[in-house]
Amino acid sequence: MISFLIYHFTHRTVAHCAVMLQAIKKVVPVVHCCLSCLLLVCVLGGCAQQDEFERDQVGNFEALWTIMDEHYSFFDYKQVDWNEVHSRYRALVSNEMTDRELFDVCGDMLKELRDGHTNLIASHDVSRYWVWEQWPVNYNERLIDQHYLNFDYKRASGIKYQILPDNFGYMYYGSFSSVIGEGNLDLILSYLSTADGLIIDVRDNGGGYLTNVETLVSRFIGEKTLAGYICHKTGKGHNDLSEPYAYYFEPTKNHIHYLKPVVVLASRGSFSATNNFVSIMKSLGQVTIVGDTTGGGCGLPFTSELPNGWRVRFSSCPIMDAQGRLTEFGVAPDVRVDMDEDDHTHDAILDTAIGILARATAPPRLPRRGNSAPPHHSDN
Numbered sequence: 001m002i003s004f005l006i007y008h009f010t011h012r013t014v015a016h017c018a019v020m021l022q023a024i025k026k027v028v029p030v031v032h033c034c035l036s037c038l039l040l041v042c043v044l045g046g047c048a049q050q051d052e053f054e055r056d057q058v059g060n061f062e063a064l065w066t067i068m069d070e071h072y073s074f075f076d077y078k079q080v081d082w083n084e085v086h087s088r089y090r091a092l093v094s095n096e097m098t099d100r101e102l103f104d105v106c107g108d109m110l111k112e113l114r115d116g117h118t119n120l121i122a123s124h125d126v127s128r129y130w131v132w133e134q135w136p137v138n139y140n141e142r143l144i145d146q147h148y149l150n151f152d153y154k155r156a157s158g159i160k161y162q163i164l165p166d167n168f169g170y171m172y173y174g175s176f177s178s179v180i181g182e183g184n185l186d187l188i189l190s191y192l193s194t195a196d197g198l199i200i201d202v203r204d205n206g207g208g209y210l211t212n213v214e215t216l217v218s219r220f221i222g223e224k225t226l227a228g229y230i231c232h233k234t235g236k237g238h239n240d241l242s243e244p245y246a247y248y249f250e251p252t253k254n255h256i257h258y259l260k261p262v263v264v265l266a267s268r269g270s271f272s273a274t275n276n277f278v279s280i281m282k283s284l285g286q287v288t289i290v291g292d293t294t295g296g297g298c299g300l301p302f303t304s305e306l307p308n309g310w311r312v313r314f315s316s317c318p319i320m321d322a323q324g325r326l327t328e329f330g331v332a333p334d335v336r337v338d339m340d341e342d343d344h345t346h347d348a349i350l351d352t353a354i355g356i357l358a359r360a361t362a363p364p365r366l367p368r369r370g371n372s373a374p375p376h377h378s379d380n
Helices: 002-006 014-027 029-045 057-071 082-090 099-111 141-147 182-192 210-217 273-282 348-361
Strands: 119-121 154-156 159-163 168-173 197-201 225-230 245-249 262-266 287-291 299-305 311-320
Touching: 057 082, 057 099, 057 299, 057 311, 082 099, 099 119, 154 182, 159 182, 168 182, 168 348, 182 210, 197 348, 210 225, 210 273, 225 273, 262 273, 262 348, 273 287, 287 348
Parallel strands: 168 197, 197 262, 262 287
Antiparallel strands: 119 311, 154 159, 159 168, 225 245, 225 311, 299 311
């Protein structure tokens, strides 16, 4: 995996290469020990060189279009005719336009990709396509704190946790950018170990580090588990992708695990690394996903630079689920539920999760003993 990720170092300076190494850290924890070697390879090799473009407005537009044309991963999957897009937006660009006007045109062009990981970054603005802004939030932190936790909860490693009155554990993890310490997670799961089932709430979690996904998932598996597949670009063509590379998670050794029934709560705001977490948890037999379809975002994002210094972030390496499916447009829940925005005391998604755990952990019913009728004797 390390060797094919090196391909994506498309910057010419040590500083830019360091940014790319940080991106790799998010995907491959074992790469940490090899960072210095990778950086040396990147510097000595000069990194992959980009085509040269003029620094004027037309040159910057062409540079952006070409970077995406050669490195973006989802053109065919999303049925985007990038050449047609070029013709349409190139007609709007001239060297007489201002930087803000050029930025708006380029940002609109990138929105054609319908990709939350694709952004144009300038000093005055960041273009974005955030699908979750258009959908119900399906999460109300104050409602849960007040009516389910009674403002009484613990916090560690960015995780809010408590045992609900029904003896089901509840964990809310608001960002995979919050590093999860193994010791902290031991204490959290030790506290929740007496709960009959567990609810992991990742609604409105916009993602973060994939290393935290592995840290968390590894506490809910009892054996080596296929997490999914990764591809990488092998050339400049839209379909120049490698064969899928399988990656696995293993149970964390010498730490506490939780293998009782689990329900994961998701929403449209569950994006990027959170989308990955939900897709992996969904493949586990003891886990049920409840809520809304996640926000998607299954392409590992990398960054490149335009002649004028603007940066473009885009999806380069597709990550697939354990069944080999792309989840760029989200992971569907097992049980679809929306919150009632007019109900300020009940969370329908959380209530559904509690009901699922109650049924999953209920003791088996014993067969009823019917009234024995006396034996019938025939007079004949």
